[in-house]
Amino acid sequence: MKTGYALKNCQVIYGDMRKKADTNMTILINEQGLILDIGKSNDLSVPSNYETVDISGKYVMPGLINAHVHLFADGKPFSLSVREGVLNFAYHHILDTKIGRSVLKKRMKKNAITALHAGVTTMRSVGEFFYQDVQLRDEIKANEFVGPNLLVSGYFLSVTGGHGAPYLALVGDSPWEARKNVRINVKNGVDLIKICVTGGVTDAKMVGEAGRLQMTEEEVAAICKEAHKLGMLVAAHVESTEGVRIALRGGVDTIEHGAEMDEEIITLYKKNPNALKGYTALIPTLQAGYPSAKLDRSLTKVSETVKENSRLVYDSMLKGVQQAVKYDIKMGIGTDAAMPFVTHYDIWRELDHLMRQTNLNPIQLIEKVTKVNAEILGIDDLTGTIELGKQADLIVLDQNPLDNLKALADISMVMVKGNLIKAPAVKKMKEVDELLDLVW
Ligand SMILES: [Zn+2]
Numbered sequence: 001m002k003t004g005y006a007l008k009n010c011q012v013i014y015g016d017m018r019k020k021a022d023t024n025m026t027i028l029i030n031e032q033g034l035i036l037d038i039g040k041s042n043d044l045s046v047p048s049n050y051e052t053v054d055i056s057g058k059y060v061m062p063g064l065i066n067a068h069v070h071l072f073a074d075g076k077p078f079s080l081s082v083r084e085g086v087l088n089f090a091y092h093h094i095l096d097t098k099i100g101r102s103v104l105k106k107r108m109k110k111n112a113i114t115a116l117h118a119g120v121t122t123m124r125s126v127g128e129f130f131y132q133d134v135q136l137r138d139e140i141k142a143n144e145f146v147g148p149n150l151l152v153s154g155y156f157l158s159v160t161g162g163h164g165a166p167y168l169a170l171v172g173d174s175p176w177e178a179r180k181n182v183r184i185n186v187k188n189g190v191d192l193i194k195i196c197v198t199g200g201v202t203d204a205k206m207v208g209e210a211g212r213l214q215m216t217e218e219e220v221a222a223i224c225k226e227a228h229k230l231g232m233l234v235a236a237h238v239e240s241t242e243g244v245r246i247a248l249r250g251g252v253d254t255i256e257h258g259a260e261m262d263e264e265i266i267t268l269y270k271k272n273p274n275a276l277k278g279y280t281a282l283i284p285t286l287q288a289g290y291p292s293a294k295l296d297r298s299l300t301k302v303s304e305t306v307k308e309n310s311r312l313v314y315d316s317m318l319k320g321v322q323q324a325v326k327y328d329i330k331m332g333i334g335t336d337a338a339m340p341f342v343t344h345y346d347i348w349r350e351l352d353h354l355m356r357q358t359n360l361n362p363i364q365l366i367e368k369v370t371k372v373n374a375e376i377l378g379i380d381d382l383t384g385t386i387e388l389g390k391q392a393d394l395i396v397l398d399q400n401p402l403d404n405l406k407a408l409a410d411i412s413m414v415m416v417k418g419n420l421i422k423a424p425a426v427k428k429m430k431e432v433d434e435l436l437d438l439v440w
Pocket of ligand 1: 126336366
C-alpha cells in the first residue's frame with residue numbers, strides 16, 4: 001500500500017482555462033493515488049497517516065502529456081557516417097535476439113524514466129520494435145517500477161517500401177492486408193494504431209519524398225473501421241497536404257506532424273464522420289523539423305537531403321499549425337522525442353516554439369499539453385487536470401510557467417498515480433542542448 005499525501009500551501013494551476021490559479025491550497029492524495037480533496041489549506045483536515053509535504057512558494061499543475069514520442073532512442077543525432085538503413089538493419093538483426101531485446105528494453109525504460117523526471121507523467125508512444133512498448137507499459141501497470149502512464153502502438157502499419165518498412169512496420173498492400181495488421185497489433189496488446197500515410201524525413205532518399213503519398217484512402221478506411229470497431233484510435237503519420245486529405249477522408253483520429261490545409265481539410269478536421277469521436281485532432285511536432293531545418297549543416301551533420309526535407313516538412317507543418325489556431329481545430333502537443341535533436345526532457349521547447357509562432361499564450365499551451373491532450377488521447381476521465389477522483393499526476397515548479405514557459409525545464413517534484421518523486425534527476429545531453437539553444 002502506498003502512502004497518502006497532503007501537498008500543503010500550493011499555488012495550483014488546474015490545466016483548465018475556466019479555473020483561475022489558486023493560492024494557499026492543499027491537495028489530498030489517497031493511498032490509491034487518486035485526488036481525494038482540494039481546498040484552502042486552513043479549511044482542510046489532513047488524515048493523520050498522510051505524509052505532509054510543504055509546497056510554499058511553489059506551483060502545482062497537472063503532469064505534462066507528450067502525445068507523440070518513441071522510446072527506442074534518446075534524441076542524440078546519428079552521425080553522418082551512420083545511415084538510417086544501416087541503423088534499421090542493426091535494430092533488426094542485432095536487437096532481434098534475446099540479449100538485443102533486453103538491451104533495447106532497458107534503453108526504452110531509461111528514456112521513459114527520463115521523461116517522467118522531466119515532468120511528463122503520460123507518454124503516447126507511436127512506433128516501437130518487437131512490442132517492447134507493450135511489455136514496458138504492463139510492467140509499469142503492475143508496479144514493477146514507477147514510470148509514466150504509457151499508451152503504446154507497437155509497430156507502425158505501412159505499405160511495401162513505405163515509411164518505417166520493413167523493420168519498424170507491419171506491411172500491408174490492400175484493405176484486407178491492412179485490416180489483418182490491425183488485428184496482429186491488437187492481439188499483441190497495443191492501445192492504439194499508428195499508420196504511415198506518407199513518407200518521412202528519416203528514411204526519404206530524395207528531396208520531396210518525405211511527404212509523398214504511400215497509403216491509399218481505401219487502406220486507411222479499412223484500418224480505421226477495424227480499429228474503431230474496438231473503440232481504438234488511429235494516429236496517422238502525415239507530412240503533406242495530399243496525405244492529410246487522404247488520412248482525414250479515411251477517418252483517422254489524429255494527424256501526426258501535419259501540413260498546410262485547404263478548405264476541404266479544415267472542414268474535415270472539425271467534423272469528420274469517419275473518425276471515432278466525429279472530429280480529427282492535429283498533433284504537430286515542430287521540434288522534430290526545426291533544428292535540422294534551421295541549424296547549419298556543419299553543426300547538425302545531417303545530409304543535404306535531410307536538411308531540405310526537414311525544411312519543406314517544417315514550413316508546411318508550421319502553416320498547418322497556424323491554420324489550426326486560426327480555424328479553431330483541436331490541437332494537442334507532441335515532440336517526436338527520439339528523433340535527432342528531440343530529447344525526452346525538453347517538451348518546454350515545443351511549447352515555447354508554438355508560443356513564438358502563433359498567438360497562443362502560456363495558459364492556452366499549458367491547457368493543450370495537459371487537459372486537451374488527455375481528451376484527444378481518450379484518457380481525460382483519468383488524467384490531464386487537477387480534479388477530484390482523477391489520478392494524482394502532477395508536477396511542482398519553482399517558477400510560474402504562466403510567466404515563462406521555460407519554468408517547465410526545471411521540475412521540483414513529480415507525482416504519478418500518487419507516487420511522489422521528491423528530487424527528480426534528469427541526465428541531460430550537453431552537446432545537444434548547446435546546439436538547440438542556438439535556435440531557442
Ligand atoms: Zn514519430
